[in-house]
Amino acid sequence: MIQVLQVSKSFKNKDQEVKVLNDISFNVGKGEIISILGESGCGKSTLLNIIGGFEQTTSGEVLLDGTKVNVPSQKCIMLFQNYGLLPWRSVLKNVELGLEKTISNAKLRTEKAMHYIDLVGLKGKEDMFPHELSGGMQQRVGIARALAIQPELILMDEPFAALDTFNRYHLQNELLRIQSQEKTTMILVTHDIDEAIYLSDRIFIMHPNPGRIHKEIKIELTKPRDRSDGDFQYYRNIIFKEFHFNRPETLLEFNI
Template structure:
């Protein structure tokens, strides 16, 4: 579903050049949940933005559903690290935003939006405006907007980082339910090892300067997963060990 082929990217400032991504290649199959896990600044968001069609790679190509990515497309939605809500629109109207170009009646659009709002636990807040909500609640609105669009591919950049543990766990479960129902393909960026093990079919561990895929790790545990089992702890430990082997110092800083 997603093919990343030999993608490299540098940013230039005056005479200096900063190579952020170096020759990254991987694939995500239809219906898979794959996580990019790595240190702050290793190029996760840059890579996601290239896959979403918002940034151009210096070399290499990305294909989504066998079409070369040259710009953002409706079937591949990016949920950005910083929620992008329109302050003058209510929660419901923000969620409806992504549906406005679709061939839906006003009533259908409303129902789709309200269903997604309910999934993220904000039914009572549907008519409020972003400034009336906490940061975590605003993030849930952005998540609802992505869910409401039912895209084939969702690219998520640390979608749950601003949430408290209970909401994070709840939304992780909602994500798994929606993904199972819609058979969506999900590429997720996170710092959180626990979240990566809970959600992912595969984890791509990135090393930094320049960003590369250091390890492609399959999480062979059936879902739904139990965070308290030995198998779950085995994978957490395995990832911590991989960070050490990759030369990335202090893996604990990736745990939130």
């Protein structure tokens, strides 16, 4: 479904050219959940923005269903950790936002929005405003809004980083439940090793200077997964070794 082909990205810094990404290639199949894991500054978010069409490559290309990605489209939606909700709109009106250009009939638009509000567990809260919701609920609204336009791909940049542990775990479970129903392809950028193992079919580990894919790890565990299970710890140890977590300064870059 998604092909990232020899993507490199450089930025100008005064008179120097700084290479942020170097020769990145991988494929993502329909319905997969992929995590991109790496230290701060390795170019994870830049890569995600390129896949979404928000930034252009210096060289290489990204294909979505065989078509080159040049600009953002409704085939691909980005979710951020700051939720991106419009404070003057209710839950219902926030979820309807992406439907307003495609569904002119107000009743049909509301019915579709309510379906996804129900799917994320917010039925009964459709008339509330963002400031009346917890962080976890606001992120659910963001997920419902993304799903309502039925994108082929959802990109997530640290979507649960601002939440406490309990809300983060709960939303991870909800994301897996929803994804199993909708079969939406997802690419997640995260610092959280456990989150990557818990959610992903495959993990791409990035190294910095310049950012590049160092290793691909296929997680061969059934979902939902048990974080205390020995098999889960097996993958955790593999990733620990990849980042040399015997170095204390490296621990600061990750949620451990």
